[in-house]
Amino acid sequence: MQLKNTSKYYGLVSILIHWLMAIAIIGMFGLGVWMVGLDYYDPWYHRGLWLHQSIGMLLLLLLLFRLIWRLSNPVPEIIGLWWEKLVAIWVHRGHYLLMVILMVTGYLITTAYGRGVDVFGWFEFPALFPADKGRETTLGFYHMILAWGYMAYIAMHAAAALKHHFIDKDTTLLRMLGINQNKEEKEKHHED
């Protein structure tokens, strides 16, 4: 499989980033909801937040790369009716927007007092914006509401993918799994 996208298929890089972020973001939601309910004496009380912040910063960096990759690659043609294509384009844009807002608010909460974010003890991501005491509470609320909202959004996105697969019986889901392409390539080989 090629690394870059073509006008018909997703490349390996796009596929890996899609699924890696899907798993990480859903995991981050679970971790976030779980960690804020922990007891002060729980061994995970500090570790849970540290993990959430560390993964969050890596996700933000990955998202930046993903946006660059998205803009420098062809976009595989969307399968569906004209209005489905229109909805799909805006839903995808919504994904990027929601991810950016979620990750940036998380970053701004952690750096509210002007201190950087420790990422797994490997490096410190600097606080790029001036300290603004109090924003951690306001943004914390939005971060939580958006996280729940984004999970609903992801559920709809997954339902749409399954609808394409089981009802429309098209290759929308398969090509994001990199399956259809292999199948077609193999068929092509047989024909040869």
Add this chain to the structure above:
Amino acid sequence: MKIKLIIGAALVALGISTSAIAENYVIDKKGQHAVVQFKVSHLGYSWMIGRFNDFEGTFSYDEKNPSAAKVNVTINTASVDTNHAARDKHLRSPDFFNVDKNPTSTFVSKSFKELGDGKAKLNGTFTLNGVSKDITINVTHIGHGQDPWGGYRRGFEGTTNLNLADWNMPFAPKLGPASANVELYFSFEGIRQ
């Protein structure tokens, strides 16, 4: 004739009232010569010190009649600052100060009793997190006099102990027995009006 009487009466009333009212002071918020601080044990191993950055208040004090002294302070609970973003966020949440529901905390004095040597006991109603309770504050009169800029100032400091269990904070018991009590400390410099 009638008008003169009214003016005369008003002047008398004004004269009486000014002599009866003690010196009124406004806590120096502008110059921030005032602090509201709290100190609580962390696990029993060290102290965690925090403060409220935004508060205002007034007090009255008459040296000839100190027991008539009155104090009124209002604290903006969202201004809690322990120099740690995640902790302050937690302190503002319903687990502790619940600042959305209870944005202010107030102290209204009920009695003031001088014990001599600059010490005094101040009683009053403290409202925090929607709970109102009478508390006693140990007060020390620090000093008073002219300031270099044409004003007159007077300052007090005080301490009291609060039992966190009394103030409707669901997370407080989870901090452990060493952190059950919080010492509240304040120092107020008032500018005479």
